Amino acid sequence: MEKLIIHGGHELHGRVKISGAKNAVLPIIAATLLAQDKPCVLDEVPYLNDVCTIAEVLRQLGAKVDFNRQQHTLFVDSTVLKTVDAPYDLVRKMRASFVIMGPLLARYGKAKISMPGGCAIGTRPIDLHLKGFEALGAEIEIGHGFISATAPNGLKGTSIYLDFPSVGATENIIMAACMAEGQTILENAAQEPEIIDLANFLNIMGAKIRGAGTNVIKITGVPKLIGHNYTIIPDRIEAGTYMVAVAMTGGDIYIENAISEHLKPVIAKLNEAGVKIEEDIDGIRVSCNKRPKAIDIKTLPYPGFPTDMQAQFMAMLTIADGTGLVTETVFENRFMHVDELKRMGACIKVDGRTSIVEGVPSLNGCQVKATDLRAGAAMVLAGLVANGETEVSYIHHIDRGYDNLVEKLCGLGADICRVDN
Numbered sequence: 001m002e003k004l005i006i007h008g009g010h011e012l013h014g015r016v017k018i019s020g021a022k023n024a025v026l027p028i029i030a031a032t033l034l035a036q037d038k039p040c041v042l043d044e045v046p047y048l049n050d051v052c053t054i055a056e057v058l059r060q061l062g063a064k065v066d067f068n069r070q071q072h073t074l075f076v077d078s079t080v081l082k083t084v085d086a087p088y089d090l091v092r093k094m095r096a097s098f099v100i101m102g103p104l105l106a107r108y109g110k111a112k113i114s115m116p117g118g119c120a121i122g123t124r125p126i127d128l129h130l131k132g133f134e135a136l137g138a139e140i141e142i143g144h145g146f147i148s149a150t151a152p153n154g155l156k157g158t159s160i161y162l163d164f165p166s167v168g169a170t171e172n173i174i175m176a177a178c179m180a181e182g183q184t185i186l187e188n189a190a191q192e193p194e195i196i197d198l199a200n201f202l203n204i205m206g207a208k209i210r211g212a213g214t215n216v217i218k219i220t221g222v223p224k225l226i227g228h229n230y231t232i233i234p235d236r237i238e239a240g241t242y243m244v245a246v247a248m249t250g251g252d253i254y255i256e257n258a259i260s261e262h263l264k265p266v267i268a269k270l271n272e273a274g275v276k277i278e279e280d281i282d283g284i285r286v287s288c289n290k291r292p293k294a295i296d297i298k299t300l301p302y303p304g305f306p307t308d309m310q311a312q313f314m315a316m317l318t319i320a321d322g323t324g325l326v327t328e329t330v331f332e333n334r335f336m337h338v339d340e341l342k343r344m345g346a347c348i349k350v351d352g353r354t355s356i357v358e359g360v361p362s363l364n365g366c367q368v369k370a371t372d373l374r375a376g377a378a379m380v381l382a383g384l385v386a387n388g389e390t391e392v393s394y395i396h397h398i399d400r401g402y403d404n405l406v407e408k409l410c411g412l413g414a415d416i417c418r419v420d421n
């Protein structure tokens with residue numbers, strides 16, 4: 001089993017370049033399934049386990065997929081597919097692969113996908129995706145671990161109100177509606193930058209989508225989409241993770257590619273904690289020369305504070321000056337990092353959806369595990385400031401979402417390596 005070994009206590013200095021966004025590239029790779037003519041070439045594709053998994057899902061459907069890891073490009077030719085069935089062994093590896101249902105349904109009027117199931121951070125139902133498909137005229141059947149959707153006469157545009165601004169449901173419904181007859185109006189839609197990136201890609205392929213990035217998205221169906229090249233936006237959560245790293249270790253780094261517009265709540269909260277942040281068009285400079293101040297955070301859908309930054313901020317609060325409250329409203333079980341942080345000497349009490357984090361002067365390195373992707377990032381951050389050695393296991397979770405983490409942190413002066421034993 002691979003592990004990360006970290007020796008804490010090094011300030012971070014230098015430059016780090018942010019990779020393409022995991023949560024943008026995954027639905028965009030799914031969207032390539034809509035291209036009936038011409039292949040797509042995606043640029044700034046991060047090398048992540050999740051990208052490899054969805055690429056494999058597309059290969060199983062019959063697409064030709066070639067991932068050039070060095071160039072960060074992904075070639076996808078989905079013009080001819082051989083099946084619309086996605087098997088359990090791949091979908092279970094990554095919930096986000098369920099986002100292929102919308103494009104398959106739009107293009108073929110049918111799709112059969114293994115139930116994605118829950119994951120460590122919550123039960124993560126897909127009822128909103130399915131209600132959207134049904135509103136567009138699809139019939140849904142669930143049985144034997146699979147979800148089948150059929151629309152033999154094609155999908156028809158309609159009005160859909162999402163009970164919650166689900167990111168995945170917004171993406172799946174946009175893609176399903178792209179080739180539906182007439183107009184679809186999606187209300188209470190998710191507004192994340194990754195939704196805008198998906199809509200931009202679909203529009204370049206010939207779709208007619210307006211309003212992405214607001215809570216009302218209008219999609220006018222078109223008969224056909226054509227493959228195109230596209231560059232993925234930088235990963236705001238990766239950028240935010242490096243920002244918190246400096247807040248914890250001290251130092252001064254420049255984060256190339258980071259888009260401050262996408263990081264407003266993260267920047268506001270770091271400012272409140274006393275971290276210095278300077279924004280320009282090429283990136284963000286972050287510096288810190290004292291212990292961060294305790295702050296309160298509450299996760300919310302975009303443009304609120306991102307749940308995918310909650311664990312990293314909690315790691316920061318464990319060594320902050322004062323007591324901070326962390327309230328998680330998006331996922332019901334996203335506090336698994338608490339027990340791991342406590343192993344390192346953190347002082348945290350959980351009360352329902354809120355954690356009360358009393359900052360301690362220092363953490364102590366020990367053996368901990370990555371219980372999910374961002375919890376794993378939080379353990380790495382804690383290890384960067386802890387006394388002595390921290391060993392983080394179950395790092396396959398971290399490899400789902402951080403491109404070249406070890407190399408990037410070493411480049412900033414951290415003492416971290418990957419070992420296999």
Ligand SMILES: CC(=O)N[C@H]1[C@@H](OP(=O)(O)OP(=O)(O)OC[C@H]2O[C@@H](n3ccc(=O)[nH]c3=O)[C@H](O)[C@@H]2O)O[C@H](CO)[C@@H](O)[C@@H]1O
Nearest residue numbers: 023096124125126127128129166167168169307308330331
């Ligand atoms: C690949 C990807 O983009 N993943 C992101 C996406 O996940 P994902 O798209 O799964 O997140 P959603 O926005 O759908 O989920 C948010 C909440 O809505 C609930 N829900 C969702 C769908 C549904 O049909 N029914 C339902 O009840 C979920 O259980 C959860 O409690 O957005 C999350 C919220 O910002 C992020 O943490 C994930 O990193």
Ligand SMILES: C=C(OP(=O)(O)O)C(=O)O
Nearest residue numbers: 095096119308373374401
């Ligand atoms: C929860 C996350 O991702 P996913 O939806 O892919 O599990 C995440 O990126 O933190």
